[in-house]
Amino acid sequence: MQKMMITTVVGSVTPGVIKALADTTRAAGGEWLTSKVIKLDSQFAALLKVAIAADAVPELQQAFAVKFPLLQFSYSDQAQSSSQHMRILKCNVDCRDRPGLTREIVDLLSNLNLEIEHMEFNRVHVSTIGQTVFSSQLAIIVPDEVSDASVVELLEGVSKDARVSLG
Template identity: 60%
Template sequence: MKKIFIATVLGSVTPGVIKALAQETRQAGGEWITSKVIKVDHHFAALLKVAIEDDMSQQLKAQFERQFPALTILFDESIAALQSDLRVIHLNVDCKDRPGLTREIADVLVNLDLGIEHMEFNRVHVSTIGQTVFTSKLTVLLPKEVSNESVVELLEGISEDLRVSVI
């Protein structure tokens, strides 16, 4: 049976460190389902969602710590693995911009007790219409019993011109 965990890796950027982490994972029979790496100056932070056979997970964790002593590495069980009754939906939100819109969207999702995996908000001034347009991409964890349509309806209720599409 596969185990899924999240490894958070922090440290100084050194040539090939990400590649070496990936190689260690593959050698242990694991794979990265998702990875996000952020670099600032000469430091990096990486979030790695790792899937590996259950009996190999402790060995891989120990190998990470042995091979990379200069890095800070934290391990946590994947929430998705703990909450298998959830599904992921991706939403696009578009409307005219106004103060408080980002907060109102987040409040609707939080009040529904939905897990917000990713939120990206952008505001763009469109000179041809003389207004600023708000656009957002969201990734939300939804319980199986909550319909996409109900989430769309509640979000569209925030503003008369707000449009939501499920992608």
């Protein structure tokens, strides 16, 4: 029987480490369905959605521990999704930066039970206007009954100059 699990890997970046993790997974009979890797300076974190035979899970975990002793691994079963009537809304938020803006956006969406699947943000000083600009790309899991326009309106409310675009 196939099992789905999320494997989190954290550690120092070394040449070929991602390929070696994938090869080890395949050797144990597993397959990465989805992966997200983030690198920051000399460190990385990876989330791997793995499909593997239930009886092969201990073999894979043991292989990871032996082959990658300097990496940290954690494992969790993938929860069954109840999101049959959900969709992902991708949008960009741009406005002047201010303290607490990221927290306010996260709180606003969380208070409405909208889940953030992905959030990436940048702050850039624009010398021609003499201010720092905040730019965020969001992927939000939204129930079908919530309109795109209502989410855009809520996000535009975080700042007088906020511009929200879909896509």
